[in-house]
Amino acid sequence: MHLSKIARRRYTKGATPIEFLPNLTEELGGPRIHIKRDDLLGLTSGGNKTRKLEFLMADALAQGADTIITTGAVQSNHCRLTLSAAVKEGLKCHLLIEERVKDSYSEGASGNNFLFHLLGAASITPVPGGTDLMAGMQEIAEKITANGGTPYIIPGGGSNALGALGYLSCAEEILSQSFDSGLDIDHVVCSSGSGGTHAGLVAGLHGNQSGIPITGISVRAEKVPQEAKILDLAQQAAHLAGGHLEIPADYVVVRDEFVGPGYSLPTKEMTEAIQIFARTEGILLDPVYTGKTAAGLIGLIKEGAFDKDSDVLFIHTGGSPALYAYQAEALG
Numbered sequence: 001m002h003l004s005k006i007a008r009r010r011y012t013k014g015a016t017p018i019e020f021l022p023n024l025t026e027e028l029g030g031p032r033i034h035i036k037r038d039d040l041l042g043l044t045s046g047g048n049k050t051r052k053l054e055f056l057m058a059d060a061l062a063q064g065a066d067t068i069i070t071t072g073a074v075q076s077n078h079c080r081l082t083l084s085a086a087v088k089e090g091l092k093c094h095l096l097i098e099e100r101v102k103d104s105y106s107e108g109a110s111g112n113n114f115l116f117h118l119l120g121a122a123s124i125t126p127v128p129g130g131t132d133l134m135a136g137m138q139e140i141a142e143k144i145t146a147n148g149g150t151p152y153i154i155p156g157g158g159s160n161a162l163g164a165l166g167y168l169s170c171a172e173e174i175l176s177q178s179f180d181s182g183l184d185i186d187h188v189v190c191s192s193g194s195g196g197t198h199a200g201l202v203a204g205l206h207g208n209q210s211g212i213p214i215t216g217i218s219v220r221a222e223k224v225p226q227e228a229k230i231l232d233l234a235q236q237a238a239h240l241a242g243g244h245l246e247i248p249a250d251y252v253v254v255r256d257e258f259v260g261p262g263y264s265l266p267t268k269e270m271t272e273a274i275q276i277f278a279r280t281e282g283i284l285l286d287p288v289y290t291g292k293t294a295a296g297l298i299g300l301i302k303e304g305a306f307d308k309d310s311d312v313l314f315i316h317t318g319g320s321p322a323l324y325a326y327q328a329e330a331l332g
Helices: 022-028 049-062 077-089 112-118 133-146 161-181 196-207 223-240 268-281 290-302 327-331
Strands: 018-020 032-037 067-073 092-099 123-128 151-154 187-192 214-218 253-255 311-316
Touching (some): 018 161, 022 268, 049 077, 049 151, 049 161, 049 196, 067 077, 067 133, 077 092, 077 112, 092 133, 123 133, 133 151, 161 196, 161 223, 187 196, 196 214, 196 223, 214 223, 214 290, 223 253, 253 290, 268 290, 268 327, 290 311
Parallel strands (some): 032 311, 067 151, 092 123, 187 214, 187 311, 214 253
16 A cells, blocks of 8 residues: 555654553453554544544645635534644634534533634534535535635545545554564454544555454444445545455444444443543543443453453544533543
8 A cells, every 4th residue: 555655744743652451451351452542643632533634634735725624513523633733734624513412512512612612713603413514514615715715625524535544544553563562463443433443444454464353333323334334435545545455345343232322422331431441541531432432342342252362452532522521421
């Protein structure tokens, strides 16, 4: 694969660490759990979208954009990081915020919403759940163009083929780190939401013929449509990077039983997972993504999905600013 030929901004210096979690491993009785600390990526408070934005912002700048438009949920980590990247590049940024849970938006809310204001979003427009978000962003873009601006639209989650290259690159980073350290990874567990992170990892791990299985824990969608979405996006990303291997459908695995009553809605297992990570390793998760993904990891361990003598890598995609908007849910 030829990522070096694709334009990219750099928002993080060096690789994020892979750390062994001995206390969590002991608490759960094995397997050996390791964590990829993408919560330590660059831009405001870190998180997985930083990797995607390195490619997306490079494309925006190449096209002469002076304004970024993107969308996300009420406590969107993606919106926070896109806004942060725009600030760093000297661009304006407009946010279209989808209220996926009715009455969940509050202009004065803390967490990421507070950071939207602090970072100076050009506009924050809340819309009801189910709104045609691309049409909404196009409408904002047309107004900007009419006023002489040059807008660039980034899809929700930064999850298109170009954005997914961020996690194809991450897969290569993981393989390099595991080779250098002698860590033999038996399984990877990640969040599966808008899809770019999961798809990029699939493309990178398969394209480099690692043989490492990966399970995506859905935070919103049902298993069958999510697997189809991830497979399509992974194949697009692989082809964009110059890969020629077709990704078999059975390499894409999504577990959807940890979503609970819906996106961002709390579950008992999520609360327990957040508390276990915090109280054994001092690692903060968020209720929307990493909390439910960790609940999925723990659920898989309990059902015997992994050999107790194996090494499992959990991808920490960040999101801790949102934790402060869900204090009651996190504390149970």
